[in-house]
Amino acid sequence: MKKIAKFEKVSLRQFEYSWKDTFGEGENVYNEIKLPHRATSGSAGYDFYSPLDFSLAPGESIKIPTGIRAKIADGWVLKIYPRSGLGFKYRLQLNNTVGIIDSDYYSSDNEGHIFIKITNDSKEGKTLEVKKGDAFAQGIFIEYGITVDDDADGVRNGGFGSTSSSH
Numbered sequence: 268m269k270k271i272a273k274f275e276k277v278s279l280r281q282f283e284y285s286w287k288d289t290f291g292e293g294e295n296v297y298n299e300i301k302l303p304h305r306a307t308s309g310s311a312g313y314d315f316y317s318p319l320d321f322s323l324a325p326g327e328s329i330k331i332p333t334g335i336r337a338k339i340a341d342g343w344v345l346k347i348y349p350r351s352g353l354g355f356k357y358r359l360q361l362n363n364t365v366g367i368i369d370s371d372y373y374s375s376d377n378e379g380h381i382f383i384k385i386t387n388d389s390k391e392g393k394t395l396e397v398k399k400g401d402a403f404a405q406g407i408f409i410e411y412g413i414t415v416d417d418d419a420d421g422v423r424n425g426g427f428g429s430t431s432s433s434h
């Protein structure tokens with residue numbers, strides 16, 4: 268296996284800013300953040316753990332500042348998905364279908380802070396209950412290629428939409 272990435276926590280300052288922006292004032296959970304890891308040696312996905320208790324009724328969404336960043340080698344991307352079991356039982360969906368964490372996101376102004384926004388899309392009236400520390404999403408590192416005539420030279424500074432261009 269190629270070892271191409273490392274998970275880290277964002278700074279306390281960055282986490283507190285993101286937490287307050289998302290949930291307002293409240294409990295400081297920074298010291299309890301668990302870094303993602305694989306459950307077994309054969310697992311492709313690194314589990315992401317919830318920093319809080321939450322429940323989602325059908326149709327409800329939540330944006331979770333994970334407190335996590337990923338230092339990723341060039342030529343690799345981290346893709347974020349819901350945990351398979353939660354998708355199967357609750358139709359848990361990421362609001363952007365698949366989260367794409369590029370290697371240069373790590374150096375953004377927000378320290379590459381990974382947010383995961385999920386929706387309970389249950390068609391069976393099931394409410395999702397997640398406890399602090401439960402795995403709710405998973406990340407998989409994928410190698411990618413580029414075209415032979417690629418000339419990308421932009422510099423990222425942000426998250427959603429920060430790499431858009433008019434090519």
